Amino acid sequence: MNIAGVVLAGGRSSRYGKPKMFELYNGKSFYQYSIDALKENNLAPIIISTNDMLARHFDAVSVTLSIEKEHHQGPLFALHHVMKSVPEPDWFFVLSSDVPFVTSNFVKQMITFTKNGDYKAIVPVQNEKSHPLLALYHRDCLEPADHLLKQNKRSMAALLNSVLYKKIAFNKEEPSFLNINSPSDFEELRKG
Ligand SMILES: Nc1nc2c(ncn2[C@@H]2O[C@H](COP(=O)(O)OP(=O)(O)OP(=O)(O)O)[C@@H](O)[C@H]2O)c(=O)[nH]1
Numbered sequence: 001m002n003i004a005g006v007v008l009a010g011g012r013s014s015r016y017g018k019p020k021m022f023e024l025y026n027g028k029s030f031y032q033y034s035i036d037a038l039k040e041n042n043l044a045p046i047i048i049s050t051n052d053m054l055a056r057h058f059d060a061v062s063v064t065l066s067i068e069k070e071h072h073q074g075p076l077f078a079l080h081h082v083m084k085s086v087p088e089p090d091w092f093f094v095l096s097s098d099v100p101f102v103t104s105n106f107v108k109q110m111i112t113f114t115k116n117g118d119y120k121a122i123v124p125v126q127n128e129k130s131h132p133l134l135a136l137y138h139r140d141c142l143e144p145a146d147h148l149l150k151q152n153k154r155s156m157a158a159l160l161n162s163v164l165y166k167k168i169a170f171n172k173e174e175p176s177f178l179n180i181n182s183p184s185d186f187e188e189l190r191k192g
Contacts, residue, residue, distance in 0.1 A: 002088035005038030009097040010050035021097040023067035040104040049078045080145040096133035106176040121165035150160045169190035
């Protein structure tokens with residue numbers, strides 16, 4: 001089974017004030033943490049999903065860029081764009097570049113659930129909160145995603161409402177879900 005890694009890195013970063021995917025933590029950019037967690041599990045290709053304003057700022061060695069010309073259409077649009085432009089993989093492991101501490105072990109655990117042929121998406125849950133931007137999507141999601149976008153429905157939740165998906169519970173110690181949306185989120189992290 002072929003599983004691609006997709007790093008979502010084409011958002012507006014309006015709460016952050018500048019493109020947050022390029023922020024450095026311990027000398028490494030947020031998006032590079034996502035790439036590394038995917039690469040450590042031998043996922044291929046690794047795709048950075050972004051737009052034509054941001055694309056040239058990525059270190060794109062041994063990754064594929066999926067470049068949106070229409071900006072800021074949201075993660076469902078981005079996933080649809082990736083699935084259409086990269087036809088080979090069966091599954092797409094999506095990681096949001098503003099959740100940089102996803103562990104390689106988290107990715108590994110999630111992948112094991114792709115072996116059950118019935119599910120079209122695999123979504124982690126922590127403290128009853130689902131994380132659809134740290135999740136696996138089967139290629140069969142392309143058609144429902146297409147349908148939703150044509151109706152101008154743009155949320156990942158809408159996609160999950162239209163496919164059979166599995167929720168995977170993680171305990172509250174799992175560090176993978178720390179989301180950096182604002183400078184104060186990052187400041188808190190740096191203070192420890
Ligand atoms: N490729 C792509 N990625 C996106 C798009 N919108 C959001 N993302 C990514 O999806 C993840 C979650 O994005 P959000 O934090 O909800 O939105 P954002 O636009 O980045 O930030 P805000 O403007 O503060 O809401 C981030 O990694 C974004 O880079 C998009 O239109 N295209």
